[in-house]
Amino acid sequence: MKKKMTNQDKTFWAVIIPVLILFFTFNTLPMIKGVIYSFTNYRGYGFYDYVGFRNYIDLFTDARVGKSYLFTFKYALAGTILVNVLSLIMALGLNSRIRFKSALRGIYFVPNILGGLVIGYIFSFIFTYILPAFGNTFNIGFLQNSILASEKYAWIGVLIVGVWQAVAMNTIIYISGLQTVPQDIYEASMLDGASKWKEFWKVTLPLVMPFVTINLVLSTKNFLMVFDQIMSLTKGGPAQSTESISYIIYRNGMDGGQFGFQSANAVIFFLVIVAISVFQMTVMNKKEEQL
Amino acid sequence: MMREKKKTNWLLTIILILGTVTVFFPLYMAVIIAFKQPSEMTNDVAGALSFPAKWSLDNFKQAMEVTDFWHSLGNSLLITLTTIVLAILIHSIAGYVIGRGMARRKSFRFIYLYIVSGMFVPFSILMMPLVKQTAQMGLGNRAGVILLYLVFYMPMNVLLYTGYLKNIPLALEEAADIDGASTWKTYWKIVFPMMMPMHATVAILTALGTWNDVMTPLVIMSGTGQNTLPLAQLSFQTQFGTNYNLAFASYILALIPILIFYIICQKQILNGVANGAVKG
Numbered sequence: 243m244k245k246k247m248t249n250q251d252k253t254f255w256a257v258i259i260p261v262l263i264l265f266f267t268f269n270t271l272p273m274i275k276g277v278i279y280s281f282t283n284y285r286g287y288g289f290y291d292y293v294g295f296r297n298y299i300d301l302f303t304d305a306r307v308g309k310s311y312l313f314t315f316k317y318a319l320a321g322t323i324l325v326n327v328l329s330l331i332m333a334l335g336l337n338s339r340i341r342f343k344s345a346l347r348g349i350y351f352v353p354n355i356l357g358g359l360v361i362g363y364i365f366s367f368i369f370t371y372i373l374p375a376f377g378n379t380f381n382i383g384f385l386q387n388s389i390l391a392s393e394k395y396a397w398i399g400v401l402i403v404g405v406w407q408a409v410a411m412n413t414i415i416y417i418s419g420l421q422t423v424p425q426d427i428y429e430a431s432m433l434d435g436a437s438k439w440k441e442f443w444k445v446t447l448p449l450v451m452p453f454v455t456i457n458l459v460l461s462t463k464n465f466l467m468v469f470d471q472i473m474s475l476t477k478g479g480p481a482q483s484t485e486s487i488s489y490i491i492y493r494n495g496m497d498g499g500q501f502g503f504q505s506a507n508a509v510i511f512f513l514v515i516v517a518i519s520v521f522q523m524t525v526m527n528k529k530e531e532q533l
Numbered sequence: 534m535m536r537e538k539k540k541t542n543w544l545l546t547i548i549l550i551l552g553t554v555t556v557f558f559p560l561y562m563a564v565i566i567a568f569k570q571p572s573e574m575t576n577d578v579a580g581a582l583s584f585p586a587k588w589s590l591d592n593f594k595q596a597m598e599v600t601d602f603w604h605s606l607g608n609s610l611l612i613t614l615t616t617i618v619l620a621i622l623i624h625s626i627a628g629y630v631i632g633r634g635m636a637r638r639k640s641f642r643f644i645y646l647y648i649v650s651g652m653f654v655p656f657s658i659l660m661m662p663l664v665k666q667t668a669q670m671g672l673g674n675r676a677g678v679i680l681l682y683l684v685f686y687m688p689m690n691v692l693l694y695t696g697y698l699k700n701i702p703l704a705l706e707e708a709a710d711i712d713g714a715s716t717w718k719t720y721w722k723i724v725f726p727m728m729m730p731m732h733a734t735v736a737i738l739t740a741l742g743t744w745n746d747v748m749t750p751l752v753i754m755s756g757t758g759q760n761t762l763p764l765a766q767l768s769f770q771t772q773f774g775t776n777y778n779l780a781f782a783s784y785i786l787a788l789i790p791i792l793i794f795y796i797i798c799q800k801q802i803l804n805g806v807a808n809g810a811v812k813g
Contacts, residue, residue, distance in 0.1 A: 249715070249716065253630075253717050264683070268680065268684040271666070276662050279661065335548070336549065339541055340545050340549060342546065346549050346550070350556060351802075351803060355791055356791065357744070359747045359766055360763060360784045364560075367566070371581065372578075375578045379577065406559075414803060414806050415811070417807070460810070469748055470747050495661050496661065496664070496752065501661055508655070511657055512655055
């Protein structure tokens with residue numbers, strides 16, 4: 243028996259070591275390199291020097307980077323709230339006594355399987371030509387010009403597309419959450435004479451809290467990393483008002499000669515994502531326990 | 534009261550049916566624009582929403598030529614399918630080894646946390662070093678993209694497989710062990726087939742992620758002249774110019790394969806996504 247165990251151990255290590263090498267080479271190693279580059283003035287080519295923390299100090303005074311963080315946070319916050327409210331409502335609807343249930347669920351999921359880039363191009367056309375046509379015909383002032391051309395409202399266009407796709411995903415997760423709620427609990431609350439409104443806040447929501455956590459963490463992370471929609475809708479414009487952090491790292495890091503500087507940006511971005519995810523999970527875990 | 538419970542909520546059904554307009558409207562616009570001619574593009578509402586004068590496939594034919602459609606489709610299929618097959622083989626055995634090893638040894642617990650924590654690493658921080666690294670290793674091509682996907686999806690898939698392993702009784706493996714089967718053989722003959730539901734989930738989540746991904750092929754394969762289906766839409770923006778009809782024909786062509794896949798496997802996809810999120 244003891245000999246067998248060693249054989250099993252051997253097989254285990256023989257499997258896991260190549261996997262670890264693969265993971266280290268293409269995940270941990272580039273991350274370490276990224277951190278090292280963040281302390282240099284590397285432009286992506288040629289020679290470079292170590293500059294200490296200068297990139298990090300510059301990050302905090304760089305107006306364009308600051309603007310991209312403001313945009314990304316604003317976008318992620320609005321997106322996360324909208325998506326979670328909308329998809330919870332959708333899930334409640336799609337989980338109630340309706341006809342054509344599976345067909346409707348199937349249709350509402352379609353936006354999620356389609357690629358963000360192509361969807362962005364389609365919406366870009368709608369925002370640029372179709373909505374202004376509506377605006378002109380029916381004299382709706384704010385629609386008469388493309389919202390993507392407006393420095394003030396372009397982010398709302400990006401938001402609409404992001405939400406349109408994300409609601410599909412989160413609705414499915416909320417539906418599977420609602421299905422874990424046992425039916426007899428509803429019967430009990432009905433016998434107690436609780437109103438639908440009260441039933442939702444006192445019975446349904448607490449029971450699906452773990453799914454709220456999943457959805458919050460998932461959607462926040464996805465919204466923070468927005469890239470495809472920016473690429474196809476605005477390319478960061480107008481006047482850099484919709485540059486997301488991912489987009490600015492790609493644009494200026496790959497082509498703009500800011501390899502070192504944007505590496506520092508990526509390191510900070512990584513820390514921000516980890517901090518937000520950990521924060522959300524601890525807060526929500528406490529909420530779940532209390533209930 | 535019992536009767537009331539079983540009654541269909543028709544009002545809600547109708548509201549939800551009307552709500553599908555939000556899904557169908559953008560797709561409807563895309564389809565009719567793809568069939569129209571540039572001369573049919575008007576700036577009034579009725580004109581914009583109307584059907585094309587004739588349903589001709591010319592735009593699609595032209596779009597296929599301009600974007601080298603079959604080549605891009607081939608690349609997308611090659612990358613996605615290879616990634617799925619390798620992910621199922623490699624991630625499942627890694628998940629198995631980690632899951633079973635974790636029960637007995639601290640080192641495997643550490644390996645589990647190491648790999649799963651990779652989920653929080655955004656592509657942005659890896660992107661620039663990876664471009665250099667893959668170029669140096671001769672991996673700035675389709676093979677490199679596949680390899681990177683295997684690494685990027687490893688955290689999620691290992692998490693899913695180790696989670697699923699709890700449903701598989703250890704007794705089966707112990708019995709095989711007593712019969713003298715090697716660990717390797719036991720895994721492929723007994724455990725691997727039992728993880729079939731999780732293979733489906735992993736395949737679907739990996740497929741949706743890789744098929745639609747733009748960023749990885751964009752930075753890794755740039756300069757090879759190879760395109761994936763979504764990447765082709767980005768690469769040919771200048772060729773499309775202001776010919777929106779041609780561009781939209783190309784967009785529709787890019788959306789069709791995944792839509793067909795979705796229509797065929799809708800049930801499995803919805804289950805897979807729900808499973809993945811809940812267990813993850």
